[in-house]
Amino acid sequence: MPYRLSSLFLRTLREDPADAEVESHRLLVRAGYIRRAAPGVFSWLPLGLMVKTKIEQIVREEMAAAGAQEVFFPALLPKEPYEVTGRWDDYGDNIFRLKDRKDAEYLLAPTHEEVFTLLVKDLYNSYKDLPLSIYQIQNKYRDEARPRAGLLRGREFVMKDAYSFDVTDEGLEVSYQAQRAAYERIFTRLGLEYVIVSADAGAMGGSKSEEFLSPSEIGEDSFVRSASGFAANVEAVRFSQSPAITPNKQAAEDHASPNTPTIATLVSFSNENHPKPDGTWEASDTLKNVVLALIAGDGKRRLVTVGIPGDREVDQKRAEAWFGCDVEQANEADFKSHPELVKGYIGPRKDSKQFLGLEAESKIEYLLDPRIAEGSSWITGANKDQMHTWHLTFGRDFSADGIADIAEIRAGDPAPDGSGPLEMARGIEIGHIFQLGRKYAEALGLKVLDSNGKLVTVTMGSYGIGVTRLVAVIAEACHDDKGLMWPDSVAPANLHIIAAGKDEAAFEAAESLTAGAEALGLRVMLDDRPKVSPGVKFADAELIGNPWIIICGRGVAEGEVELWNRVTGERSQVKIDSVLAELMAKR
């Protein structure tokens, strides 16, 4: 049956909703696809539901092709499994928690690793049962501190989450690759541009993870890419150690450097008082030694010092990914408990002896940015108030405990794989795949007997796609100033037929074309509203955004209708008898 606009549960808005900032939110509300029910929570009207359903269908087909079986868990879950893995606490305020009448605690699941693991444990106990991949398409609940951008970051959203179970690491790799390939097919079928970036596994744990990002200005994820194919999340980029260079012959020398607590003041002081033999000192000639506090799970702070080129800042997210824990700049209390650290004048060496480092005087770990090449010389702190060292050379005058690749990345930095300069870009996360390894299976005791009759812990992967987010991402990528422009694969209808004017013949032609198109297997939206002016119908057709439009209007008297491509804007007069054939040929 066609959608009939004369009776469809739909009201398009002529004006933009005031609370919608991003295009997808604005248009989805205006065109009557969704309505806000609460912050980050949306109701789905018939058109929105159809788009969502079509996306889900594509996901289902590709999951089946990848060998994954569909299941369905509750969204409402008891807290116990999440306590076992620690996530009841780890998620903090981001979990919606509730109690039943007996005061038993529940949560609305933010993700389902625990219960999937437990279900497999319930049912399976032999290696012969594995590998297994199962998935569901389910509502997820996260009490986001700040939901935003309509469907892009909601508190209730639909996610396809798949989980793989294998006995061996090699098996996990195979399962992982099967999901990865399925994701590529899904996003391609949805008509989305995407990049796969290596990512930080973060709170999910596990060894390897990749994100699928849809490039977009309004994306919340920063990633870098090179022209020849390198792409990575900013947190996950790893630079290799710069090769050693031949040190210059200048000996290191300490000098008083009054009033130079910052890199800028130090650089101008150096140029005035200790000019560079072959040019001008720049911020990149200085070695900035930052003191960081690594915060363990129990809240204990451990200080480390990291030397980075003076023209760069520490990127906190990269630091947290590198160290695998929360990281803060050292605070006043930290400096108080380490009076040997002279704020603003910290350096690796003091009085011609190594100062920073686990084995050195300070006993504070000292790590270096990988850009700091052996043999390179630096202006850096001398660990005395108003005192710096010039020509301090790595490998000759000081050493380090290791590297810390936590400096900010800049556009133009060379890609770590040598594929050229990096450019910065933003993207929306549309999929994320993880090799979880044995973290959850270990915690929840998921073991099977192997071929030798020995109990072995199962290794897992988890694979997520934000289905409702995809609705917004596609809308974000496919629209113009008039409205939405859905790809045929997800549009509410393949064809939008307008009966324009008041002429009975136009309505009859529209009805008969509708029947004809449906016989060809097309889903049709028929604008059969009586007494609505053509202008309104045209505007609504453009706003709603089905890929093809046929206008039955004045031309019907001469046996002609207009075939209109919503995406290209191309419009042509076509004989009624041949319009469907032409449409089928073009789509």
Add this chain to the structure above:
RNA sequence: CGGGAUGUAGCGCAGCGGUAGCGCGCCUGCUUUGGGAGCAGGAUGUCGCAGGUUCGAUCCCUGCCAUCCCGACCA
């Protein structure tokens, strides 16, 4: 959790001490029908909530709540 803004009809907004208005949408009638029609008539509100000031508060004051934006956070 910090900073900012805003809460008045379904949507977009105005009003600012004297008990509420405009546009769109909605209902009725007539006219109109290829780019969000015209005319006439009509329905719709705890002016976010609670206190306070005042003869009188949508308007001023205090507190709270909510929403949106920026930031922090975000499998």
